[in-house]
Amino acid sequence: MVYKTFLKAINQSRPIIHVLMNNVTNLFVADALLALGCKPIMAFDARETAGVTIQSDGLCINTGTPHRHIQESYNLSLRSALRNKIPLVLDFPGVGSSPLRQDIAFQLLSILKEEDPDNLVPRIIRGNASEIYCLADGKSHGGSIDSIHNAEDVAGITRGLRSFASALCISGPENYILGQSSSILRGGHALMSRISGFGCVSSALMAAFLSCCSEFHTHDFSADAAAGVCSFMSECSSRITEINGPADFKLKFIDQIYNITEESNDQEVLF
Numbered sequence: 154m155v156y157k158t159f160l161k162a163i164n165q166s167r168p169i170i171h172v173l174m175n176n177v178t179n180l181f182v183a184d185a186l187l188a189l190g191c192k193p194i195m196a197f198d199a200r201e202t203a204g205v206t207i208q209s210d211g212l213c214i215n216t217g218t219p220h221r222h223i224q225e226s227y228n229l230s231l232r233s234a235l236r237n238k239i240p241l242v243l244d245f246p247g248v249g250s251s252p253l254r255q256d257i258a259f260q261l262l263s264i265l266k267e268e269d270p271d272n273l274v275p276r277i278i279r280g281n282a283s284e285i286y287c288l289a290d291g292k293s294h295g296g297s298i299d300s301i302h303n304a305e306d307v308a309g310i311t312r313g314l315r316s317f318a319s320a321l322c323i324s325g326p327e328n329y330i331l332g333q334s335s336s337i338l339r340g341g342h343a344l345m346s347r348i349s350g351f352g353c354v355s356s357a358l359m360a361a362f363l364s365c366c367s368e369f370h371t372h373d374f375s376a377d378a379a380a381g382v383c384s385f386m387s388e389c390s391s392r393i394t395e396i397n398g399p400a401d402f403k404l405k406f407i408d409q410i411y412n413i414t415e416e417s418n419d420q421e422v423l424f
């Protein structure tokens with residue numbers, strides 16, 4: 154299924170996407186979702202987060218900047234999504250960097266198993282190769298938010314982790330999508346690794362694509378949604394011309410999210 158099918162569905166349904174994003178990339182993610190035609194809502198407080206999730210069409214939890222109290226919000230929203238059949242994406246930036254990040258991640262994974270062991274609620278786990286490596290083997294590898302591993306190597310050790318989600322995306326210069334079927338999709342532009350937020354945006358857009366899933370009945374919808382986002386982001390970046398640097402690329406990328414529609418011809422610049 155190509156990304157244009159998803160763009161059309163999003164354009165028609167204007168889904169509400171509840172995002173618990175890290176505080177580095179919150180605005181970039183909100184702007185990317187708005188440009189796509191979604192209605193993002195960033196809500197973090199445990200007193201409202203489960204209720205906001207119930208009223209949403211998709212959920213994205215990104216645990217990149219943990220702080221006191223937010224772990225409860227992650228848990229409440231995840232349970233709320235699973236109990237109300239709201240599709241979701243989990244993203245764990247730098248999960249191998251500290252015991253706290255691992256504790257948060259493994260608690261969320263245990264909630265997935267407890268509430269929905271058969272993956273009936275569509276869900277994607279996305280991360281760079283080092284993050285997926287840490288989730289898959291349960292050990293900390295230290296280091297930064299950026300990946301030091303190779304997606305192809307890590308894909309080989311994800312059998313156990315794959316049982317937690319209907320699709321897994323190991324991102325990087327090439328994106329490995331592992332679901333009922335698997336695919337490898339080229340990334341976008343090397344500058345995507347030189348500015349914060351392209352991974353976070355990718356996860357949020359996956360939640361948006363997943364939110365349309367009731368309209369489709371494919372055997373492997375979550376993998377289609379993950380692959381659709383990777384193709385879409387690749388197309389957005391390939392249309393950007395006259396790049397002055399990372400910040401310029403980021404703004405022009407948001408414009409491309411807005412400009413590409415289901416009617417666009419591939420590689421056509423629409424400014």
Ligand SMILES: Nc1ncnc2c1ncn2[C@@H]1O[C@H](COP(=O)(O)OP(=O)(O)O)[C@@H](O)[C@H]1O
Nearest residue numbers: 281324325326328340341342343345346351352
């Ligand atoms: N060197 C690269 N070349 C092309 N595309 C890239 C590159 N690095 C990242 N990307 C793109 O940016 C997205 C986010 O990738 P990644 O950097 O792995 O995530 P994160 O920000 O979570 O570490 C990928 O899905 C891919 O499309």
Ligand SMILES: Cc1ncsc1CCOP(=O)(O)O
Nearest residue numbers: 175177217349350351352353
């Ligand atoms: C720098 C940083 N630190 C914690 S979260 C974050 C942003 C990560 O964004 P991305 O992984 O999408 O580049």
